[in-house]
Amino acid sequence: MSTATSEGYQHLHTLLQQLHDAEYLLSHGPKRIALAEKKVAAAGQDCEAQKAAIKDLKKSADQRNLDLKTSEAEIEKLNGQLNLAKTNKEYDIIRGGIETQQASSAELEDQILEILGDVDEAEAELSQKEGAQSELEENLASIKQEVAAKEPGLLEEVDRLNGEIKEAEKIIRGGDAVSAWKRLRLAQGPSALARVEDGYCSECNTQVTPQDSVRLNLAEFVLCRSCGRILYHVSEE
Numbered sequence: 001m002s003t004a005t006s007e008g009y010q011h012l013h014t015l016l017q018q019l020h021d022a023e024y025l026l027s028h029g030p031k032r033i034a035l036a037e038k039k040v041a042a043a044g045q046d047c048e049a050q051k052a053a054i055k056d057l058k059k060s061a062d063q064r065n066l067d068l069k070t071s072e073a074e075i076e077k078l079n080g081q082l083n084l085a086k087t088n089k090e091y092d093i094i095r096g097g098i099e100t101q102q103a104s105s106a107e108l109e110d111q112i113l114e115i116l117g118d119v120d121e122a123e124a125e126l127s128q129k130e131g132a133q134s135e136l137e138e139n140l141a142s143i144k145q146e147v148a149a150k151e152p153g154l155l156e157e158v159d160r161l162n163g164e165i166k167e168a169e170k171i172i173r174g175g176d177a178v179s180a181w182k183r184l185r186l187a188q189g190p191s192a193l194a195r196v197e198d199g200y201c202s203e204c205n206t207q208v209t210p211q212d213s214v215r216l217n218l219a220e221f222v223l224c225r226s227c228g229r230i231l232y233h234v235s236e237e
């Protein structure tokens with residue numbers, strides 16, 4: 001293979017790899033943004049769930065407060081009846097009722113205190129979750145900024161590389177060769193071409209036949225008999 005031809009293929013191969021890298025970086029940006037957006041949304045849902053849990057706790061504290069008021073009113077009513085008791089038996093029954101009601105009030109008070117403690121805890125947890133959410137939002141904003149800053153340069157690079165590939169691919173001539181190249185490029189991208197190193201295809205490690213080696217030396221268009229890639233010799237320095 002003449003030096004010019006092997007350098008031409010090598011150059012085309014390098015350009016394909018550079019294009020692949022640039023296109024990867026270009027598509028990677030939106031993926032990073034989508035992932036960061038997903039995290040922000042999940043954190044938002046987490047906060048909403050926490051707020052709902054706090055609301056439920058407060059509701060149950062409110063309900064117990066109402067029950068406590070009812071219980072206290074009942075105690076007051078029973079205390080009034082106590083003074084009007086006509087017999088000792090009646091007095092004892094009312095007294096018993098008051099004691100039962102007092103026990104139930106005390107229990108409600110305990111429950112209310114416990115729930116209020118839970119509310120404090122849940123609110124502290126909420127503020128942690130909100131902090132995490134705003135951190136994720138900041139992260140998303142900086143990723144967006146970074147991606148937007150890199151995009152024009154990458155687009156320009158992709159354009160430039162596509163232009164250079166158009167020039168470089170002129171090394172491939174002949175209808176069959178050109179259509180094989182087009183098909184391979186579409187299917188394999190940057191590994192449409194494979195170097196021959198010490199007589200072996202660098203992509204699939206199959207030994208190149210002596211006939212193919214001769215053809216390569218004559219700068220012919222040769223496909224690897226095993227993996228089907230376009231073969232080229234690395235030019236000697």
Ligand SMILES: [Zn+2]
Pocket residue numbers: 194201202203204205206224225226227228229
């Ligand atoms: Zn091969």
